[in-house]
Structure formats: structure tokens, C-alpha cells
Amino acid sequence: MIIYVLCLILFCVGLYCVLRKRNIIKIIVGIIIAEYAVNLFFILVAYRQEGRSPIYSSTEQIVNMVDALPQAVVLTAIVIGLATTALLVALAMRIYEKYGTFDITKIRELKG
Amino acid sequence: MSKEHEKGMSVIVKTITRLTVGLILLYGIYILTHGHVSPGGGFAGGVIIALSFVHLMLAYGKEVALEKLPKGVTSFFESLGALLFLGIALLGFTGGYFFLNFISKGQPFHLFSAGIIPLCNIAISLKVGAGLFAIFVALVLLKFDSEGKE
Amino acid sequence: MNPASQIIPLFVSIALAGAFLTSILGKRFKRLPDMIGTVTTFLLLWLSLKAVATVARQGTMIYSVGAWKPPIGIAMVMDSLTSFMLVTVNLVAFTIALFSIDYMKRFTSKWKFYTLFLLMLGGMNGVIVTGDIFNMFVFLEIAFVASCALVAFGTEKQELEAAFKYAIMGTVGSLFILLGIVFLYSFTSTLNMADMANILAGKGTPNIVLMVSVLFIMGFGLKAALVPFHAWLPDAHPSAPAPISAMLSGVLIKSLGVYALVRIFYNVLGMTPFILDVLLVLGALSMVVGVFLAIGQWDLKRLLAYHSISQIGYVVLGIGLGTPLGILGGLFHLFNHSVFKSLLFLNSGSVEYATGTRDLQKMGGLAQKMPVTGTTNLVASMSIAGIPPFNGFWSKFIIIIAAVEAGRFWYAFWAVLASLLTLASFMKVMKYAFLGSLKEKWNKVKEVPIFMQTSTIILALICVMGGLLLWPGVREIFLMPATDAVYNGLGYSASVLQNIF
Amino acid sequence: MVELYILLIFMIIGAIIAVEVKDLLSSVVAVGAVGLGLSMAFLILKAPDVAITQLVVELLALIILIRATLKRDLPFSTSGRWYFNTFVTIGFVVFLVLVSVQCFQDLPRFGYPLMRVASTYLREGLMKTGATNLVASVILDYRAFDTLGEATILFTAVIGVLAIVRRKGRKEEGEDVEEEDE
Numbered sequence: 001m002i003i004y005v006l007c008l009i010l011f012c013v014g015l016y017c018v019l020r021k022r023n024i025i026k027i028i029v030g031i032i033i034a035e036y037a038v039n040l041f042f043i044l045v046a047y048r049q050e051g052r053s054p055i056y057s058s059t060e061q062i063v064n065m066v067d068a069l070p071q072a073v074v075l076t077a078i079v080i081g082l083a084t085t086a087l088l089v090a091l092a093m094r095i096y097e098k099y100g101t102f103d104i105t106k107i108r109e110l111k112g
Numbered sequence: 113m114s115k116e117h118e119k120g121m122s123v124i125v126k127t128i129t130r131l132t133v134g135l136i137l138l139y140g141i142y143i144l145t146h147g148h149v150s151p152g153g154g155f156a157g158g159v160i161i162a163l164s165f166v167h168l169m170l171a172y173g174k175e176v177a178l179e180k181l182p183k184g185v186t187s188f189f190e191s192l193g194a195l196l197f198l199g200i201a202l203l204g205f206t207g208g209y210f211f212l213n214f215i216s217k218g219q220p221f222h223l224f225s226a227g228i229i230p231l232c233n234i235a236i237s238l239k240v241g242a243g244l245f246a247i248f249v250a251l252v253l254l255k256f257d258s259e260g261k262e
Numbered sequence: 263m264n265p266a267s268q269i270i271p272l273f274v275s276i277a278l279a280g281a282f283l284t285s286i287l288g289k290r291f292k293r294l295p296d297m298i299g300t301v302t303t304f305l306l307l308w309l310s311l312k313a314v315a316t317v318a319r320q321g322t323m324i325y326s327v328g329a330w331k332p333p334i335g336i337a338m339v340m341d342s343l344t345s346f347m348l349v350t351v352n353l354v355a356f357t358i359a360l361f362s363i364d365y366m367k368r369f370t371s372k373w374k375f376y377t378l379f380l381l382m383l384g385g386m387n388g389v390i391v392t393g394d395i396f397n398m399f400v401f402l403e404i405a406f407v408a409s410c411a412l413v414a415f416g417t418e419k420q421e422l423e424a425a426f427k428y429a430i431m432g433t434v435g436s437l438f439i440l441l442g443i444v445f446l447y448s449f450t451s452t453l454n455m456a457d458m459a460n461i462l463a464g465k466g467t468p469n470i471v472l473m474v475s476v477l478f479i480m481g482f483g484l485k486a487a488l489v490p491f492h493a494w495l496p497d498a499h500p501s502a503p504a505p506i507s508a509m510l511s512g513v514l515i516k517s518l519g520v521y522a523l524v525r526i527f528y529n530v531l532g533m534t535p536f537i538l539d540v541l542l543v544l545g546a547l548s549m550v551v552g553v554f555l556a557i558g559q560w561d562l563k564r565l566l567a568y569h570s571i572s573q574i575g576y577v578v579l580g581i582g583l584g585t586p587l588g589i590l591g592g593l594f595h596l597f598n599h600s601v602f603k604s605l606l607f608l609n610s611g612s613v614e615y616a617t618g619t620r621d622l623q624k625m626g627g628l629a630q631k632m633p634v635t636g637t638t639n640l641v642a643s644m645s646i647a648g649i650p651p652f653n654g655f656w657s658k659f660i661i662i663i664a665a666v667e668a669g670r671f672w673y674a675f676w677a678v679l680a681s682l683l684t685l686a687s688f689m690k691v692m693k694y695a696f697l698g699s700l701k702e703k704w705n706k707v708k709e710v711p712i713f714m715q716t717s718t719i720i721l722a723l724i725c726v727m728g729g730l731l732l733w734p735g736v737r738e739i740f741l742m743p744a745t746d747a748v749y750n751g752l753g754y755s756a757s758v759l760q761n762i763f
Numbered sequence: 764m765v766e767l768y769i770l771l772i773f774m775i776i777g778a779i780i781a782v783e784v785k786d787l788l789s790s791v792v793a794v795g796a797v798g799l800g801l802s803m804a805f806l807i808l809k810a811p812d813v814a815i816t817q818l819v820v821e822l823l824a825l826i827i828l829i830r831a832t833l834k835r836d837l838p839f840s841t842s843g844r845w846y847f848n849t850f851v852t853i854g855f856v857v858f859l860v861l862v863s864v865q866c867f868q869d870l871p872r873f874g875y876p877l878m879r880v881a882s883t884y885l886r887e888g889l890m891k892t893g894a895t896n897l898v899a900s901v902i903l904d905y906r907a908f909d910t911l912g913e914a915t916i917l918f919t920a921v922i923g924v925l926a927i928v929r930r931k932g933r934k935e936e937g938e939d940v941e942e943e944d945e
Contacts, residue, residue, distance in 0.1 A: 020852045025791070030782065033794065042447070067881040073447075073906075075898070078816055080403050084433050085824050091927060094254075098422060153898075155913075159820060163819065191286040207329075239914055252830065253928075377922050418933075473863065
């Protein structure tokens with residue numbers, strides 16, 4: 001329970017950074033932190049008290065393995081995060097090249 | 113990046129890189145081929161392989177690395193890996209199902225076991241390694257003229 | 263296993279195979295990307311029409327990937343809502359692929375465009391056919407990443423800025439969705455949607471379902487650009503190349519946003535009066551705010567983008583009414599909007615192709631020089647404004663009737679008001695762009711090439727004939743089953759699970 | 764489990780530093796520290812596959828991010844007065860925390876998951892797929908379709924990045940622009 005709350009706080013730090021900061025790199029940093037928190041939360045809900053990792057061994061009998069499904073899902077989620085990050089960084093670098101700044105308050109040609 | 117980067121880093125870095133880059137590559141291949149018996153797998157192996165080339169590039173400059181793995185080759189490998197993976201999936205139709213594990217499962221704990229899983233690992237690592245290296249190269253070659261400053 | 267269900271995985275794999283082939287071969291053979299794009303999308307359109315027929319005959323079909331029975335493996339589900347969405351998406355995609363053959367000559371690296379386009383299509387088809395909630399998230403991300411790159415395809419200042427805004431907003435939306443999925447997994451210990459619905463129904467409605475609902479409304483609302491979350495759309499949609507604007511406004515926000523909302527809220531979490539009210543408010547708000555913002559615009563594509571927000575509001579309003587008639591109207595309007603909004607964006611692309619400007623004040627009298635574009639644009643404008651014989655009229659009419667029938671008079675009033683304002687706004691477009699006297703500098707303007715004309719004519723014909731889908735006998739095949747699938751609600755899980763065992 | 768709590772607190776502190784520090788390079792390095800902590804947390808939670816992947820992905824993401832921040836003439840992020848935005852953000856975050864804490868009570872207790880579907884994987888995984896690493900058996904056999912999507916998303920990102928970094932986006936019809944990345 002407390003561990004879930006700590007994980008949530010990590011998520012909120014990332015979210016705060018995305019919503020509040022005005023520097024493009026900082027926004028990317030915030031998204032990365034929030035992604036970490038969600039991934040960690042998924043692994044946390046899968047943990048089993050006194051559990052072992054879900055890999056069989058040829059020498060000993062392993063009982064009480066942790067849930068393998070969230071681990072597989074988190075692997076996918078990590079890759080998705082990497083893909084998004086790469087795209088965001090490429091966009092950020094091109095924006096810097098065109099505008100000469102990372103400050104989003106100065107990048108205001110469009111008004112949504 | 114800037115000019116001193118193109119020439120690479122100092123002699124110490126270059127020497128150590130020469131010693132380690134092969135080991136890193138080998139480790140990546142180990143990780144990917146043993147993905148079904150030990151932790152690791154195609155994705156981690158592919159990233160390690162990509163990192164070994166990134167390492168080479170950081171130490172020696174982009175000319176040396178691109179000589180070893182030209183850009184045309186990376187994008188070809190990338191598409192090839194993706195097609196290979198989709199091909200394995202479609203081959204499952206021979207057994208009647210998309211993504212059927214149609215090869216015999218073999219003996220557990222051995223390298224040649226688990227049907228299509230090692231093959232998928234190889235396809236993914238090709239794709240991931242080439243793809244991530246391509247992203248890195250694209251971002252490094254991006255020059256900054258900063259048109260917007262004036 | 264049902265042999266007819268073998269077509270389900272093809273919707274994803276054909277699109278992906280097309281994309282991978284384009285990326286390998288497209289660099290060397292210059293004409294090949296056009297061919298692969300057109301052939302692939304045509305094949306998918308044909309398959310989805312076939313799927314409608316099959317579903318009408320056999321009912322819901324399940325495909326278990328890798329022969330693993332759900333909930334152990336991933337299941338793909340083909341019910342009538344799925345086939346309805348597949349036809350909508352692939353129809354628009356086909357005409358857009360046709361349009362792009364000539365239009366994209368103005369851009370460099372055509373093969374990258376087609377690769378990303380096919381990946382986006384594959385992602386959308388994946389979102390629609392899957393029966394697994396995490397799998398839906400994965401394909402949603404594919405479509406989203408591809409669309410981000412496509413928005414920035416022109417690599418100009420404003421396009422990059424719009425793409426970055428879109429990427430940030432979309433990623434935050436994805437994070438909320440993923441967080442919701444984690445909560446659901448921990449609570450039910452399954453990822454299959456039918457199984458999950460079954461378990462959730464057995465557990466009552468604790469706090470957690472409410473929390474997950476809020477997370478999903480924020481996440482999918484960001485993808486669908488409902489009003490408090492709409493800030494990215496008016497920038498992103500006009501910045502993309504015209505065929506992609508058509509794809510984004512026409513189908514992407516619907517398959518990623520509205521379809522996912524409908525599927526999850528009606529079929530998995532179970533609709534509650536509270537959620538219905540939230541959807542109604544969001545829908546009405548989008549409808550009115552979108553149209554008010556649209557009126558003042560002079561940039562043709564921006565104006566169309568604001569109208570997208572407004573029209574999505576109609577769809578969500580219809581679905582939020584929760585009555586069979588309202589859902590029918592909402593889904594029908596979803597189909598109609600994807601047709602006429604794609605047509606409008608394609609026409610704006612034609613105008614830009616011929617004259618090089620998007621500013622309404624600089625145009626004038628273009629209908630004399632571009633008769634096909636002028637006529638099709640007239641059809642689409644009347645359609646979106648809700649003039650009687652065209653398809654837009656019927657769906658708006660059904661939504662308004664449904665609102666009155668449900669006793670929601672205020673919502674009906676707002677819908678009528680928004681419709682009138684839409685009419686005014688499109689009269690402005692026709693007056694400034696196509697009618698009136700021809701300006702001096704447009705004397706040399708020519709009609710656009712043949713492929714572009716063909717695709718707009720196809721879409722215009724559908725706009726004119728669209729009302730026929732309500733004809734008795736036709737509606738029982740296409741629209742009514744989709745409505746039933748939504749209204750059936752939690753019956754979804756039963757109809758899926760009985761197909762497995 | 765004390766080490767897990769310590770790691771999490773370390774990660775939160777790292778994250779706060781990454782968010783609040785003015786220097787962009789320091790910020791990126793702090794994110795790297797958070798990622799390493801996450802990798803260790805995965806190891807403690809018995810997820811070695813995820814830990815390896817997280818570690819290598821972390822390295823690559825750091826290299827890419829540092830590439831974006833190095834040698835900029837704007838290494839510092841400016842902070843401005845932005846009261847309304849701050850107010851809304853903090854309100855939203857506090858609301859999210861309060862609602863979530865209510866929901867955590869409905870979840871199964873930490874360390875005791877439900878394991879409905881997962882027990883099937885653990886029981887039958889080795890027999891049915893032949894892979895000793897059950898995570899590999901889940902990602903490449905039971906849920907291989909997800910992995911196809913994952914591979915595709917990376918492919919999409921690569922093509923997308925290559926499309927974004929093009930020097931020249933538009934051309935006149937008939938004009939031949941040679942592509943740099945061939």
C-alpha cells in the first residue's frame with residue numbers, strides 16, 4: 001500500500017514536470033519519469049511475497065514464481081517508451097534548429 | 113557534432129574501445145541466442161549490439177563506424193528483420209493459425225528448443241539493433257544551422 | 263474453429279507487410295510505393311466489405327492468435343461494430359491512397375510517406391479488431407507514432423511545432439490509458455476484454471472502476487480531441503499534408519478515440535448514468551465550442567479542423583444519449599463525418615495544390631477553373647451543414663430526434679444551433695473560395711490531375727448516396743447490427759466467451 | 764523489502780532533482796540515476812528480463828538525450844512566473860493522489876496478486892512452449908502478437924525519425940531532390 005503511494009508520487013513528479021515546465025527537454029524528461037513510474041507500478045502489482053523469478057532451473061525445483069505476464073507486458077511498454085522518446089528528441093532537435101531555442105513560450109507561431 | 117568529434121577521442125579511449133567492442137558485440141549475441149533459457153532475449157540483445165556500434169562511433173568518429181555498418185545496410189537489415197518476424201508469424205498459417213508455434217518444442221534447457229522463440233529473437237534483434245543504430249546515426253548527422261536565430 | 267474467421271488477422275498483417283515491403287523496395291523503384299499503397303488499401307477495403315457480409319451471416323467471430331485460447335492468448339474479435347469501423351477506415355484509406363499518388367509529388371521521400379501511412383492504417387485496423395486491452399494499447403501507439411511523424415512530414419517550422427505539441431499531448435494520454443490498464447489488470451488479473459467484463463460484472467462497482475473510467479476518459483478524450491483536451495487538434499491537423507489531414511480528421515480520432523471509448527465503456531466497464539452524463543456534457547461542449555472557434559478562421563484547413571472538433575461532439579453526444587436511436591445516430595454520423603470531412607480536406611489539398619495558398623481571402627471564383635473540385639466541395643459542404651438530401655442531414659436529424667425523445671431538450675437545441683452555425687461557416691467557404699468573380703492571378707490555374715479527381719468523386723458520390731444506408735433492408739446489414747453490438751453492452755462478453763468454449 | 768522502499772525514495776529524490784535543476788545536462792544525468800534505480804528495483808522484484816532491458820534502454824535513451832543537450836548555447840532552462848498553470852497543475856496532481864489512494868484499497872494487497880491467468884502460464888508454460896524462461900514464452904509465444912506490435916512501433920519510430928530529419932520537405936513537381944540517407 002505505502003509502496004503504491006510512493007510509486008504514484010513518482011508518477012506525479014513526472015506529470016507535474018510535463019504540465020508545468022516550459023523547456024522542451026524538461027518536458028521530455030517528465031514524460032520519461034512518468035513512464036518509469038507506470039512500468040514500476042505494473043511490476044509491483046505482479047510481485048509475490050517470497051517469490052522467485054519465472055525461470056526454470058535444471059538443478060533445482062522452483063516454486064512460488066512471480067507473475068510472468070506483467071513482465072512481458074512491461075518489456076513491450078519499455079520499448080514503446082523508447083520509440084516515443086526517440087521521436088520526441090528528433091522533433092526537439094529539429095525545433096531547436098528552426099527556432100534557436102528550447103523555450104516553448106518563445107515557440108509560438110501557432111495558437112491552438 | 114563538432115570537429116573534434118569527427119576525429120574521435122584520445123588514444124586511451126580508442127585502445128580500450130578496440131579491446132571491448134568485440135566483447136560487447138559477443139555478449140549481445142549471447143544474450144539474444146539464449147533468450148529462451150535465461151534472462152535477456154531479442155530486444156535486450158539487439159540494443160546491446162546497437163550499443164556496441166554506438167560505442168565505436170563515439171570513440172572513433174562517424175567515418176569508421178559507418179564504414180563498418182553503412183546506412184543503407186542498417187535500413188536494409190531493419191526492414192529485413194521486421195519482414196522476417198512477420199514472415200514467421202504468417203508461416204504459422206501452415207499449421208492453421210496466425211503466430212502458431214509450428215516447430216517442434218525440443219528438449220528444455222537446450223539452445224535448440226522452444227520452436228519459433230529463438231528464431232523470433234534473432235529477427236527482433238536484427239530489427240532492433242539496426243533500427244536503433246539508424247536512429248542514433250540520424251540524430252548525430254543532424255547538423256545545427258539554427259536558422260531561427262536571426 | 264470457424265474457417266471464415268481466417269480473414270481477421272489479415273487486416274493487420276496485410277497493412278504491415280505492405281509497409282515493410284515499401285520500406286525495402288520503395289527507394290529503388292520510384293513507382294512501386296504508389297502501387298503498393300493503392301493495391302494494399304484496395305485489398306483491405308474489399309476484405310472489410312467481405313467481413314460485413316460474413317458477420318451479417320454468422321454473427322460474432324473470434325480468432326485466437328497462435329492457437330492459444332483466450333484469456334491465455336490474444337483474441338481478435340470480429341463483431342458488427344468491428345466490421346462497421348473497418349469499412350469506414352479502409353474506405354477512407356483507399357481514396358486517400360489514390361489521392362496521394364499525384365498530391366505527394368510535391369514532397370520528397372515518397373516511400374517514407376507510404377510506409378508511415380500503411381503503418382498508421384495497420385495500427386488503426388489493429389485497434390479495431392483486437393479483443394485484448396493491452397494489444398489495443400500497442401496498436402494505438404503504432405498509429406499515434408506514425409501520425410506524429412506524418413504531421414511533421416513537411417519539416418517546416420510550424421509543422422514541427424504542431425507535431426511536438428501533438429506528440430506531448432498524445433503521450434500523456436497514452437500514459438493515462440496505460441495506468442488505467444494496470445489498475446484493471448491488478449483488479450481482475452486478466453487482459454482479455456471479454457473476460458475482464460465478465461469478472462468486473464461479478465464484482466460490482468467499487469471505487470476503482472470509477473478511477474479507471476476517469477483515466478480512460480482523459481486518455482481517450484485526448485486522442486479524440488474532446489473539448490477540454492482539444493488544444494492540439496487545430497494545430498496538428500492543418501499542418502499535415504492534405505491526405506494525412508483527411509486521414510487524421512476522418513478516421514484516426516474516431517478509431518483511436520471514439521471507437522475505443524465506446525468499446526471500453528459500453529462493452530467492458532459497463533455504462534453507468536454518470537459516465538453517460540459526462541459524455542453528454544463533453545459532446546455538447548465540443549460541438550458548440552468547436553463551431554464557435556471555427557467561424558472566425560480564414561485559413562481553410564484550420565477552419566476544417568475546428569469543425570472536426572464540433573462534429574466529433576455530435577458523435578459523442580449521440581453515443582452519450584444511451585438510447586438505441588441515439589447510438590444509431592452517433593455511429594451513422596461517425597461514418598458520414600469520416601466521408602465528408604475527408605472529402606473537404608482532400609479538396610483543400612486540391613486547392614492548395616493548384617493555387618499554393620490556404621487563405622480564404624486570397625481565393626475566389628475557383629469553381630470556374632476547377633469544376634470538379636468546386637462541385638465536390640459544394641456536395642461536402644451541404645453534407646456537413648445538414649442540407650436534406652445528403653448524408654449529413656440524416657445522421658444529425660436522427661441525433662436531434664433521439665435527444666428530444668430522451669427528454670434532453672437542451673442538448674437538442676445546442677445540436678440545432680451548432681448545425682446552423684456550421685451552415686453559416688461553410689457558406690463563407692463557398693462564397694470566398696469557389697464562387698464569385700475570378701481573381702486575376704488565378705487565370706492560369708488548372709484542374710488537378712486525374713487520380714485526385716477520381717478519389718474526390720468517389721467520396722462525393724458516397725455523400726450523395728449516404729442516406730440510402732438507412733433504407734430498410736440495407737440498414738439491417740450495416741448500421742443496425744453495429745448499434746445492437748453497442749447497445750448490447752455487457753452481452754459482448756457472453757457473445758465472445760461462448761464462441762471460445 | 765526495506766531496500767525497495769529506500770530505492771523508491773532515492774528514485775523520487777532523483778526525479779525531483781531532474782525536474783528542478785536548472786542545468787539541462789544535470790537534469791538528464793539525474794534521469795539516468797532514476798533509471799538505474801528502476802533497473803535495480805526490477806531486480807529486487809524478481810524481474811531480471813525487465814531489468815536487463817531497462818538498463819540497456821536507459822543507456823541508449825541517455826545517449827540520445829545527451830546528444831540533444833550537448834553544446835547548446837542555451838544550457839539553462841529559464842523559469843518564469845506562471846501562477847495559473849502552477850495552481851491548476853498542483854490541484855490536478857493532488858486530486859489524482861487523493862483519488863488513487865482510495866482506489867489502492869480495492870486492489871489486492873502488495874505481494875499477494877490474484878494470478879488467475881498467470882497461474883496457467885506458470886503451470887503449463889514449460890510443457891507447452893518448451894522455453895525455460897517463462898517471460899520469453901509469454902512475449903514470443905502466448906502473446907507474440909504484442910511483440911509484433913512492439914517491433915512495428917520501433918520500426919515506425921525509425922522511419923519517423925528519418926522522415927523528420929529530412930533537410931528538405933517539399934519540392935516542385937518534377938524536381939529531383941537526392942536523399943541524404945540512402
